[in-house]
Amino acid sequence: MKKQKSNIQLPYFFRFLLAIQVLAIALLACGCASASEPRSFSSDGCSLFPDGDLGNRTLWCDCCFAHDIAYWRGGTKADRKKSDKTLRDCVRKRTGNKALADMMYQGVRTGGHPVFPTWYRWAYGWSYGRGYKPLSEEEQQRLRARLDAYFEKHPSGYCPPSAHEGPVQEKGEK
DSSP: OOOOOOSSOHHHHHHHHHHHHHHHHHHHHHHHHHHTSOOOOOOOSSTTSOSSOSSOTTTTHHHHHHHHHHHHHOOOHHHHHHHHHHHHHHHHHHHOOHHHHHHHHHHHHHHTOTTSOSTTSTTTTSOTTOOSOOOOHHHHHHHHHHHHHHHHHOTTOSSOGGGOSSOSSOTTOO
């Protein structure tokens, strides 16, 4: 049996590999650039949970709205824990129901982890994979601009004005 020669000439094959590597690096660089730009803010209130009870369907809606702002922004592991505790405390203050507040707290602690590719994960305002990362001053400025743009279109936020018992979070605040 006669051995066949390869049709690929060695220098051309290495040029091809080099071109593939350059293309891969360029695509990664493009991906990194877009990952640093936050998405527009959006909120759905309490995501997979009601915004209130049968007597007042928006009783803790603004607690969830403030929590959505924090989750959209992202930040460190400590920032997330503080945001989740703030949600729990807000719901407990509104309802006087410790069990409900604790259940919501456990739900967001479990389901809001940044490893899950969901619309309600920690740092959902950034491309998937950001995880727990401190926000630079430049990133905070871009987030404030996005949040200000949201409030220009939605002055009351996500919740109906009747749901507000005072500002849970001011526009552009952390």
